[in-house]
Amino acid sequence: MSAPLKVSPEPKYQKTKVVITKGDTLSTLFERLNISQQTLYEVLSADESILALETLKPNNVLIFKYFTKSHELQELELFVHAGHRVIYRRAEDGGIEYETLIQDGEWRTKLISGEINGSFYLSAQKAGLTEADAAVVTKIFKEQLNFARAIRQGDKFQVIRNEQFVDGKPTGQAHIVGARFQQKTNEYTAFLFDDGRFYGKQGHSLTRAFRRLPLQKSYRVSSHFNPRRKHPVTGRIRPHNGVDFATPTGTKIVSTGDGIVTRVGNHKFAGKYIDIRHSSKYKARYLHLHKINVHQGQPIKRGQIIALSGNTGRSTGPHLHFELHINGRPVDPLKAKIPLTRSLTKSDKTAFLKLVAMRTNMLDSALESEINKAHETMLAD
Numbered sequence: 001m002s003a004p005l006k007v008s009p010e011p012k013y014q015k016t017k018v019v020i021t022k023g024d025t026l027s028t029l030f031e032r033l034n035i036s037q038q039t040l041y042e043v044l045s046a047d048e049s050i051l052a053l054e055t056l057k058p059n060n061v062l063i064f065k066y067f068t069k070s071h072e073l074q075e076l077e078l079f080v081h082a083g084h085r086v087i088y089r090r091a092e093d094g095g096i097e098y099e100t101l102i103q104d105g106e107w108r109t110k111l112i113s114g115e116i117n118g119s120f121y122l123s124a125q126k127a128g129l130t131e132a133d134a135a136v137v138t139k140i141f142k143e144q145l146n147f148a149r150a151i152r153q154g155d156k157f158q159v160i161r162n163e164q165f166v167d168g169k170p171t172g173q174a175h176i177v178g179a180r181f182q183q184k185t186n187e188y189t190a191f192l193f194d195d196g197r198f199y200g201k202q203g204h205s206l207t208r209a210f211r212r213l214p215l216q217k218s219y220r221v222s223s224h225f226n227p228r229r230k231h232p233v234t235g236r237i238r239p240h241n242g243v244d245f246a247t248p249t250g251t252k253i254v255s256t257g258d259g260i261v262t263r264v265g266n267h268k269f270a271g272k273y274i275d276i277r278h279s280s281k282y283k284a285r286y287l288h289l290h291k292i293n294v295h296q297g298q299p300i301k302r303g304q305i306i307a308l309s310g311n312t313g314r315s316t317g318p319h320l321h322f323e324l325h326i327n328g329r330p331v332d333p334l335k336a337k338i339p340l341t342r343s344l345t346k347s348d349k350t351a352f353l354k355l356v357a358m359r360t361n362m363l364d365s366a367l368e369s370e371i372n373k374a375h376e377t378m379l380a381d
């Protein structure tokens, strides 16, 4: 006789991990898991402050945790990469709250060297730079060097790239911190300073300064940046990650800096919006717009009119909601320390020149060891 079978109780929660593929939408994912559309709206409402779920990217991961029987959602985790996760959670009072988990981890430095053979883009890719890296290098030097005309076969370039590791694993996040382009008679150098801008080796800025505000006239601030604000419509504690200006619908909005449009969209609650990336450090966001004048991928100049303000999405009246993010975190755009002039202060310049010495040393010794290697190869031939 066999012992009676032990029946283990049905687990209370279920976890389902979904790797996003092209064409997936939140709506279809919720449907597939039989989680209500009402819950989806609650999640989207919580997401209004961060827009993390607004465009799901292939290979992003969503982890749903829900009651096995009722399919009621308890937690939804968006895993962008190990350094950037967002958790939406059912709060005790019933609504959905979010938490952003940002881990800086460790940035490792990598040096990439190459030689021009054909276009810069092709040569850069051959050396191991991404298309985005090549675009950054072209942009850094654009005031000094015409990459379409002034480069020659055999010109040398070196790029220093910082790559992010969290718990020893690469997150796929990387940015350029230095570059050098050497021609027979000219040399161009640029290094990233901790204010997020590139400077030449004597400390002259290669990037334009920011303007503080994205408006051509001054308008009353109707709501300040406030990490602990109560939402005016829902009454829940919901961080106000930007500053609101009481602009009438149709007011011209100008970009606060040079940059590139990374996202344009229309969110149920945030309305028509624009994301602009100014550098690896600074990002800006504009919500509740009436009309958008730019498209995704478009390069933008400081002061360029990018939109007209409006009252779209969930909004209590016409206004502009403007956000500034530094290293992935929203900051008060009225108070944040941002470069508003082109030149460095005296103490910053001293710090920058120290950095130049260190980085130049790194570039020179890499070049030397390459020359030695080439020499050895020649001897061996």
Ligand SMILES: [Zn+2]
Residues within 6 Å of the ligand: 223, 240, 242, 243, 244, 320, 321, 322
């Ligand atoms: Zn606002």
